Amino acid sequence: MFCDDEKVDFVQRPPLSHSHAQTGSWSILICLLGPFRLVNAHHAELEYGGERVEMLLGYLALHHTAALPRDMLLTLLWPDSDPALAGQSLNSLVYGVRKALKEELGGAPPVIQNNGHYRLNCEVGVSVDIVQFEYFAQSGEQHARAGELHLADVCYHRAVEFYQGDLCVTPDPQTLIERERLRARYLTLLMRLADASYGAQRYAESLSYVQRLLLYDPCREDAHRLAMRCYVQMGERAQAFRQYRLCQELLRHEFDAIPEQATVVLFDQIRRDQTSAPS
Structure with a gap:
């Protein structure tokens, strides 16, 4: 689906502390474990507009702890295009994603651009199945260390529900x-x-x-x-x-x-x- 062949200047962000990122709650979930999908808070699959939207959201989701440089996304999505035209296409693509998903986010943008870098808008409820999988796996391990075995098993079960297949990259x-x-x-x-x-x-x-x-x-x-x-x-x-x-x-x-x-x-x-x- 997409690749990561070059080392680039990611802007690292601190871990998110809000509930959407970590506690099993989301407005939009980007699924990379198994076939690429977008699902809403009611677990209904969302239409998202094609291969380039999948590449953009998938790449941002894979690097959800970082803000990715614009030039990197242009090379990923339009490797053989004129940079100016590719830049216009990226603007249109991001706008189209916002238009398609705005109702799920109360009008907020799913992708944020700042100083030439792009990232998922996790603060309004965009999450990634890998994040949810890891959260429940880690929570289960914490319960197990505390001797709370039933709670550990509940968390492990929640974690494996998110694993619908191998990472689709x-x-x-x-x-x-x-x-x-x-x-x-x-x-x-x-x-x-x-x-x-x-x-x-x-x-x-x-x-x-x-x-x-x-x-x-x-x-x-x-x-x-x-x-x-x-x-x-x-x-x-x-x-x-x-x-x-x-x-x-x-x-x-x-x-x-x-x-x-x-x-x-x-x-x-x-x-x-x-x-x-x-x-």
């Missing part, structure tokens, strides 16, 4: 690293939720989290083991065997490897009909 070194960081964080949250559900004897719920995780990381053995234990507790011993065989096949196909000892031990224990399987 054109691959380059910086964004690939960010994409993998967010994916790893998402998988960690899913595993925490799966473990918590299993511990609470909600085995079907635990299995659903594990299955979501395995869609993104099919070779993750701790997830396969938890799925096997869930099947045993649900009385589906044969399905636990199939899960083990699936794990074997995926590891062989992907890495020419065999399962870890812990996975083999669990399989043997289930085969001997010992349902109190180890972690």
Whole structure:
């Protein structure tokens, strides 16, 4: 969708302290996790006017802590155009975005320009799904450290709801690293939720989290083991065997490897009909 090939003179802004940025409240949410979307406070998708609007808002959202220089946006959006014409086109594009989204923001502009730099107007309720994802993940970790495990799980669940897919940006070194960081964080949250559900004897719920995780990381053995234990507790011993065989096949196909000892031990224990399987 868009790229970040050059180092540029971003104007860094301090973290926002208002509720729209951090507490799950927004007027417009820019979604970069999964297909690009704009949604309003009622979770309805908004029309936004085409590819260049997507590129502009997506790039500003990816760099939501910075104000981006005008020249950078002109190069991104109109790389082969005359600078004067590109500047006029950027003015028209920003005006069109404001016109399209003004009702959601009470007439306020979604994009602010100041001293040749552009940024999202987060102060009036423009937010980014990455910000919301990170906020709830961090809140869950804070609750977990305080021993408030139920509140931690509530926050983790809210976080994973925002992850509708991998970061939708054109691959380059910086964004690939960010994409993998967010994916790893998402998988960690899913595993925490799966473990918590299993511990609470909600085995079907635990299995659903594990299955979501395995869609993104099919070779993750701790997830396969938890799925096997869930099947045993649900009385589906044969399905636990199939899960083990699936794990074997995926590891062989992907890495020419065999399962870890812990996975083999669990399989043997289930085969001997010992349902109190180890972690």
